[in-house]
Amino acid sequence: MTKTVAIEAKGLAKKYITKKRTSIFKSKVEVVEALKGISFNVKYGEVVGLLGPNGAGKTTTIKIIATLLRPDKGKVYIDGLDAFSNISIIRRKLGIMLTVEKGFYPRLTGLENLEYFGVLYGLYGSKLKERVNFIIKLLELDSLNATTKLYEEFSLGMKARLAFARALIHNPQILLLDEPTLGLDPISARRIRSIVKDLAHKEGKAILYTTHNMFEAEIVCDRILLINKGIIVAEGTPEELKSKIPKLKIIKINIRNCIKENVERVLSEILGSDIKVKVESVEGGLKVKIPVSKPEEVVSLVLKTFVKKNIDVINLSIEEPSLEDVFIYFAKGETS
Amino acid sequence: MSSRYYLELVRAEYIFVIAEIFRRKSMLFTVLIWPYILLTFILLLGSAMGGLKYFQARVGVNPVIFFITGGFLLITSLAFFDDVASRFWYDEFIGVLPYIIMSPISKVLLAFAMAIPRLTINILLGVSSLIPVYVVFKGVQGITDSLIVIALSILGALLFSTLAMVFAIIVLVSGGGWRVMNIIRPLIMLLSGVMYPRFILPYVVRLISSFIPLAHTAEIIQVYIVHSEITSSMLTLLGIAIALFIIYMPVSIRGFSYWELKVLRKGVKT
Numbered sequence: 001m002t003k004t005v006a007i008e009a010k011g012l013a014k015k016y017i018t019k020k021r022t023s024i025f026k027s028k029v030e031v032v033e034a035l036k037g038i039s040f041n042v043k044y045g046e047v048v049g050l051l052g053p054n055g056a057g058k059t060t061t062i063k064i065i066a067t068l069l070r071p072d073k074g075k076v077y078i079d080g081l082d083a084f085s086n087i088s089i090i091r092r093k094l095g096i097m098l099t100v101e102k103g104f105y106p107r108l109t110g111l112e113n114l115e116y117f118g119v120l121y122g123l124y125g126s127k128l129k130e131r132v133n134f135i136i137k138l139l140e141l142d143s144l145n146a147t148t149k150l151y152e153e154f155s156l157g158m159k160a161r162l163a164f165a166r167a168l169i170h171n172p173q174i175l176l177l178d179e180p181t182l183g184l185d186p187i188s189a190r191r192i193r194s195i196v197k198d199l200a201h202k203e204g205k206a207i208l209y210t211t212h213n214m215f216e217a218e219i220v221c222d223r224i225l226l227i228n229k230g231i232i233v234a235e236g237t238p239e240e241l242k243s244k245i246p247k248l249k250i251i252k253i254n255i256r257n258c259i260k261e262n263v264e265r266v267l268s269e270i271l272g273s274d275i276k277v278k279v280e281s282v283e284g285g286l287k288v289k290i291p292v293s294k295p296e297e298v299v300s301l302v303l304k305t306f307v308k309k310n311i312d313v314i315n316l317s318i319e320e321p322s323l324e325d326v327f328i329y330f331a332k333g334e335t336s
Numbered sequence: 337m338s339s340r341y342y343l344e345l346v347r348a349e350y351i352f353v354i355a356e357i358f359r360r361k362s363m364l365f366t367v368l369i370w371p372y373i374l375l376t377f378i379l380l381l382g383s384a385m386g387g388l389k390y391f392q393a394r395v396g397v398n399p400v401i402f403f404i405t406g407g408f409l410l411i412t413s414l415a416f417f418d419d420v421a422s423r424f425w426y427d428e429f430i431g432v433l434p435y436i437i438m439s440p441i442s443k444v445l446l447a448f449a450m451a452i453p454r455l456t457i458n459i460l461l462g463v464s465s466l467i468p469v470y471v472v473f474k475g476v477q478g479i480t481d482s483l484i485v486i487a488l489s490i491l492g493a494l495l496f497s498t499l500a501m502v503f504a505i506i507v508l509v510s511g512g513g514w515r516v517m518n519i520i521r522p523l524i525m526l527l528s529g530v531m532y533p534r535f536i537l538p539y540v541v542r543l544i545s546s547f548i549p550l551a552h553t554a555e556i557i558q559v560y561i562v563h564s565e566i567t568s569s570m571l572t573l574l575g576i577a578i579a580l581f582i583i584y585m586p587v588s589i590r591g592f593s594y595w596e597l598k599v600l601r602k603g604v605k606t
Contacts, residue, residue, distance in 0.1 A: 016603075059606070068434050069603040091440045098606040102431035107355045116348045120439035120446070124344035150359070166435065178606075 003043035005080075006174050006206030007065055011037045012074035013230075014060050034060040036230040037074065042208050044173070047200045049221030050210040051323075053331055057230040058210040059098075062178045065208065066096045078174065092121070095172035097180050100160040106152035110141060110162050113151055114169060121170035135165045138195065157188035164192055168199075175199065175207045181216060193220050214324040224323070226330050233330040241326045249295045249321065254314040255306070256285035263288060263311065270305050271298070285314065345441070345449045353453035367457065372465070374407045375400070395533050396562040398473050405485055405561055406531045406554070408462045413493040413530070413550050414521065415458055416500035419451040421507040421517055434604040443592045447501060455493060462486050481564055485557055491574075492553030495581040496528075499549060501588035508595050530554045549577040549584075 014035040019027045035057045042048045050058045063069035065076050067083050067090060076083040078090045104113045111132065118128045136142050139161045146158045154162065160180065167175055177196065181189035197220060199205045211217050217224055218238045226234040226241070234241055255263065260279050263286060267277045271290070275298075278289040292298045295318045306313055357363050391399040427433040436446070466486060470478030503524070507516045528550040529537055537545065545551040552573040559570055 060603075063434075063603055063606075066434075066438060068437060068600065070600045088440045091438055094438065096434070096438055098434055099431060103435060103606075104430075105352060105355070105432065106430065107359045108352065112351055112355065116352065117435060117439070119344050119348040120436065120441050122341065122440065124341055128344075 003045050005041045006044050006078065007042040007208060008077040008080075009041070009061070009065065010039050010075045010077070012039070012061065012064055012071045012076070013037045014057075014064065014069065014071050033230055035064075035071070038227070038230070038232050039074075040225050040232060040235065042174075042206045044206045045200055045204045046222040047196060047207040047209050047220055049217040049224040050208060050227055051212065051214075051217050051221075051224050051327060052210075052227035053212060055229075056227045058212075058227060059178055061227070062096070062098070062176050062208065062210055066094055066176050067091060068096075092170065093172055094174050094176060095167035095170065096176045096178075097163045097167040098178050100163055100180065100182055100184070101156060102159075103163060104151045104159075104166075107150060109148055109150055110146035110154070110158070111136070111148065113162065114165055117166050118169045123170060131169060131171065135168055138168075139165050140191070141165060156183050157185050160184050160188055160192065164195070173205055175205055177207065177209045179211055180209070181211070181213070189216070196220055214322060214327055218323045226327060228331050234326070238323055241323065242321045245321050245326055245329050249292060250319040251288075251290040251292060251295050251299055251302070252317045252319055253288040253290075253302070253306075254282070254285060254316075255288065256312045256314055258286060258311045260286055262309075266305060266309055266311075267302070270301055285312075342445065342449065345446070346452050349449045350453040350456075353457070357457070367461070370411075370461070375404055375465075375469075397558075400469060401473055401561055402558070403531065404466060404469050405489075405557060408458075408466055408486075409489045409492055409550075409554060409557060410525060410528075410530045412455065412458045412462065412489045413496045413500070413528075413553075414524065415455040415493060416448075416451040416497040417503050417520070417524065418517075419454050420447045420501060421504035422514075423450050424504075424508055425513045428605055431606060433599075434606055437596065437599060437604050443596060444501075444589050447504070447592065448497070451497070455490070459486065459490060462489065477564065481561065485561065488553060488557050488560065492550055492557070492577070495553060495577045496548070496550040498581050498584035498588045502584055502591055505588065505591035505595050509591075509598055524548070524550070527551065528554055533558060546576075547580065549580040552577040552580075 012035050013033075016032045016034055018030045018032070020030055021027045038057070038061065040048070050061060052058050060069065064071050065078075065083070067076075067087050070084065078093055081090060083090045105116070108116065114132050114135070115128060118124075118132060123131055136147055141147055141158075141161055144158050144161070146154065146162060149158075151159075151162070164177075164180060167177065175196075180192050180196070184192070193216060196207060196209065200207050200222070209217075209221060211220075221238070223237055224235070224241060225232050234244060236244070260281060263279050264277065267279075267288070267290070271277065275290060275292060280287045280289075290298060290302070299316065299318070303313065303316070357367055388399055391402070395402060424433065424436075427436055436443075463486060466482045467479060470482035470485075472478070474481055503520050507513070507520065510516045525531060527541065527545040528548050529545055530550065534542060534545065534551065534555050556570045556573050559567065
């Protein structure tokens, strides 16, 4: 079944112009090109990760889609509607979580804050109470006393959960989450990741999720957009992205009863000089690392040769490239 | 938007304001003490300027009544300007503004809801500070007079609300925060003539002040506290104030749209 497109960004470009004072009477205009015409879409039922280093344009993208920042060029369509021409309709469809550490009234309790923002989204009376209670249970806010404590007394983990709760208060079909687990303890982070996945896969919500945590992106996101210096440099599922990196699978073999130079010679005879094999001495033997694109063919050849040459193989593993490798590869602009 | 929903919005604002005042002891103390500080200040200043009798002879009313009424009218009328300008500025400071902007609610309606709780608190303080003073100086008649003055002050604050919003938008658009507020606040005080009889103002200032609804309601109240009766000239002034309230309404609505557009161009701070 084809999924419906929830968010469609077409050619988004944004420049920030700032004035920096160089002396009492002089100032210098600085132009930072945050986005250089990016296009992508997010469908219902999927979590799309926007992954990039600091200053890549992730938050700018989220802000534009959330109608909190007007792009210089390009359009955003939410459910097929131009976001900036139908701002009040669009805003009802979106739930947003920006910085985790602030964004609430410090003198109100968690519950009072949630109710306040619920009212802003048009909820009141029994509907508001039901929704607030549901979210409090979902995010286990009551167990942390987050409903009765003043916001200014919250820990970072509690603040994050409350921010996530606010994004869900009006039950939006589209969620924009900007680094929702930044600075959180592992338990809170895991809880948020699990809920995000459930919201997309079980409730069919469309989720745009920015992070620079590779591990998180790999386990949460169905599809990843790698963004660097305002450009989407790669796009695909985590597996597809990994496969885009040439020769990055590494065959790791631990061997014993053999001299380092002999192993190097044997391997260069069968693999040739193009493959840069690393042989290191480790406790109890040697460790061989062979970077290849198709490890299946090489493994069988190497094992056969080792058996012939009486080299004892203790163990063998194939290391897949991590998303971090993909990220570093594209961030450095190696494709060009 | 239903009236039930708007009441819920105002209720949410009450919770916010009450939390801000009652959970901050210094704020609670300031709110309770201000009428008495103002009264002491007025008495000290008045006696230094030439005494009570001189003022009474010129203006026709006891200066204590005049100034405490003026102070109450000013604080009540400034509720809209102060709350709207400082609140959105505060929201930006604590990172709430993006969520306020993103909410589908009309920002004009929200701004009106924001000011109501503080206005109510001011009214309650007015009741506790104005009635005793009026009774001391006017006897039993003081109860009726003070209640009419309170009612007129509320009306004055409401009629000034649309222009107060325009002033608040100037503060927000300028990005100057407290610095700009501290320029506008004394200007309102000077031009509206709430703290002194309008007839002592220079002609040009009086002309400018005629565009401020608060100046007309202030004059109504000043005339009332002298004569203790409602005259036809007061109704004329009320009519002008209502007309100005209506004229400034579309300006304030457009002003909010302009402010939001400006915020979106620059990007809402997170």
